[in-house]
Amino acid sequence: MQVRNFEAADSEALVDILKANQQYGHPELDGPEAMLAVGKCVAAEFLVAEENDQPVGLIRGVFDGSRAIIYLASVHPDFQRQGIGKALLREVTQRFKNRGAKAISVTIPGDAAFWKRFGFRQTTRVMSAYPIDEVLTQTG
Numbered sequence: 001m002q003v004r005n006f007e008a009a010d011s012e013a014l015v016d017i018l019k020a021n022q023q024y025g026h027p028e029l030d031g032p033e034a035m036l037a038v039g040k041c042v043a044a045e046f047l048v049a050e051e052n053d054q055p056v057g058l059i060r061g062v063f064d065g066s067r068a069i070i071y072l073a074s075v076h077p078d079f080q081r082q083g084i085g086k087a088l089l090r091e092v093t094q095r096f097k098n099r100g101a102k103a104i105s106v107t108i109p110g111d112a113a114f115w116k117r118f119g120f121r122q123t124t125r126v127m128s129a130y131p132i133d134e135v136l137t138q139t140g
Contacts, residue, residue, distance in 0.1 A: 001084060003091045006039045006046040006058070013055040014048070017076045026130065030072065045095050049075065049084045059088040061096070061104075068096035070106040089118060 006014075011032035018024040028034060038044050038060055045068075049057035057075035061068055070092060075084045093104055106115055107126050129135045 001056075001082075001087065002050045003047055003087050004050060006035065006048050008036055008039065010048050010055045010058075011035050014058050014074075017055065017058065017074050020077050021074045023072070023074050029130075045092050047088055047092055047095075049079075049088050051079060051084075057084045057088055059092050061092055061106075063096050063099050063101055065100070066102060068093075068099075068101040068104045070104065073106070085114060086118075 014035060015024060015027075015031060018030055024030060035046070038046050041062070043062045043064065044060065045063070046060045047058065048055045056079040058073070059070060060072040061070035070089075073085065073088060075088075096104055106120055108115055112120070112122060
């Protein structure tokens with residue numbers, strides 16, 4: 001297994017992974033076009049775990065100059081419990097640390113047991129506004 005940077009050719013396989021884990025509710029946020037935009041973003045880290053030249057997992061997050069946040073992580077169900085999630089987490093954490101991050105957070109759906117194993121503690125609620133125009137309408 002290898003962890004590497006996202007490549008445009010990964011998009012279709014990554015969509016399949018997200019769908020397999022029921023994490024593909026908003027294609028405009030997580031689909032191929034969004035993946036390409038994230039891949040070009042200098043604040044982002046977008047990593048892919050690969051097994052036998054096939055993507056089997058992904059992790060995405062951003063660094064704001066002080067803090068890092070992981071906002072999407074997924075491993076194909078056929079490859080879970082093999083250390084792939086741990087390898088993705090380790091690599092993205094190391095990259096954020098190398099960039100100067102002093103803290104790392106994660107947004108998670110459902111069970112937090114995986115994250116708690118690595119020292120994450122639930123501290124706050126994350127609230128989302130989607131689509132973003134809702135905020136503009138309510139503040140305008």
